Amino acid sequence: MTEERLPDGTRRGLAQAMERAWQRLARPGTWWTGAERLAIVAETRQADACVLCQTRKEALSPNHVEGRHDSLGILDEAVVEAIHRIRTDAGRVSSGWLKGLLEQGLEDTHYIELVGVVSTLSALDAVDLTMGHQQRALPEPVAGKPKRHRPSGAQMGLGWLPTLNPDGLTPQEPDFFSKYGDYNVQKAMSLVPDEVMGFFDLDTELYFYERELPQRAEQEAGRAITPMQIEMIAARAASLNGCHY
Amino acid sequence: MDLVATLEGKGAATGMPNGAELLALTDAVVLRDFESLDACREAVRTALGDAGLADTAATIGSYNAIVKVADATGIELDESTAEMTVDMRADLDLVDHKT
Numbered sequence: 001m002t003e004e005r006l007p008d009g010t011r012r013g014l015a016q017a018m019e020r021a022w023q024r025l026a027r028p029g030t031w032w033t034g035a036e037r038l039a040i041v042a043e044t045r046q047a048d049a050c051v052l053c054q055t056r057k058e059a060l061s062p063n064h065v066e067g068r069h070d071s072l073g074i075l076d077e078a079v080v081e082a083i084h085r086i087r088t089d090a091g092r093v094s095s096g097w098l099k100g101l102l103e104q105g106l107e108d109t110h111y112i113e114l115v116g117v118v119s120t121l122s123a124l125d126a127v128d129l130t131m132g133h134q135q136r137a138l139p140e141p142v143a144g145k146p147k148r149h150r151p152s153g154a155q156m157g158l159g160w161l162p163t164l165n166p167d168g169l170t171p172q173e174p175d176f177f178s179k180y181g182d183y184n185v186q187k188a189m190s191l192v193p194d195e196v197m198g199f200f201d202l203d204t205e206l207y208f209y210e211r212e213l214p215q216r217a218e219q220e221a222g223r224a225i226t227p228m229q230i231e232m233i234a235a236r237a238a239s240l241n242g243c244h245y
Numbered sequence: 246m247d248l249v250a251t252l253e254g255k256g257a258a259t260g261m262p263n264g265a266e267l268l269a270l271t272d273a274v275v276l277r278d279f280e281s282l283d284a285c286r287e288a289v290r291t292a293l294g295d296a297g298l299a300d301t302a303a304t305i306g307s308y309n310a311i312v313k314v315a316d317a318t319g320i321e322l323d324e325s326t327a328e329m330t331v332d333m334r335a336d337l338d339l340v341d342h343k344t
Binding site: 005007008009010011014048086087090091093094095098112115116118119120122123124125126127129130131132158159160161163183184185187188189199203205206207223224225226228229230232233234236237238240241242 | 261262263268271275277298299309319323
């Protein structure tokens with residue numbers, strides 16, 4: 001089935017998912033307010049012009065380069081460090097680095113939601129850059145309180161922070177495992193389940209649903225480039241980003 | 246697909262149709278090579294049309310994001326994926342050195 005496309009060639013479903021993702025950045029999350037999430041968005045873009053980040057990226061080890069980030073001055077230093085490193089050099093962060101941020105007062109839950117925000121923005125900005133579109137202007141923040149729900153079933157054992165397994169879900173959490181899969185990449189941000197739902201709502205349109213899910217075959221048939229071409233692009237992009245996973 | 250050529254950005258050597266154009270655009274976006282970006286974009290558009298460009302953009306977007314999720318949380322490769330890719334990772338000399 002050929003998916004409907006906009007005049008610039010973008011699949012309509014993707015365009016809608018991108019708009020949902022963009023608006024979600026302005027809404028209260030699980031741990032950050034809408035205004036705070038947008039401050040993270042703004043600081044993420046600021047990282048692209050940060051001299052410290054550029055110097056670190058070019059260094060053999062980022063840990064040997066000291067200095068201060070070219071920051072907007074709104075968020076705490078630990079939050080700024082997290083944003084800038086994830087945006088510019090995520091492939092070289094370590095458990096020791098994260099431990100240092102947690103010791104400075106950044107909570108694990110807030111960190112995970114920040115990872116979701118930075119990653120979502122990075123996807124949207126990369127699509128717009130590739131297409132030759134202007135960067136999206138920040139929306140107005142949506143008022144409201146974060147829901148502040150920490151899954152009771154989250155446990156250490158996978159990555160550097162607690163994650164959920166399917167048998168750890170409770171009725172208070174959305175079942176992202178059934179919807180998106182139960183690979184490690186779906187578990188990675190599961191300390192903040194709403195962030196998993198939001199991220200994969202976008203990513204399953206950018207890329208694909210997991211191979212075992214029924215939507216996959218129709219998705220592959222509807223693309224204007226072949227699955228192998230897609231995997232080639234993916235491999236190169238991941239390699240250039242220094243991705244360990 | 247020649248995976249080594251892919252990871253080295255040698256588009257023409259990948260054996261993939263339009264490999265050169267697709268990898269050049271991927272490089273320009275991820276490396277923020279603004280001097281080359283417009284020309285690389287138009288090369289993909291000429292070769293694959295607007296829809297091909299858009300789907301290329303989507304893939305680059307995905308892999309500009311998912312890698313951050315994985316690396317920022319320290320997750321490891323799933324066992325099933327590791328088993329399927331053992332030969333590929335050996336060919337590429339990929340070792341597990343994440344701390």
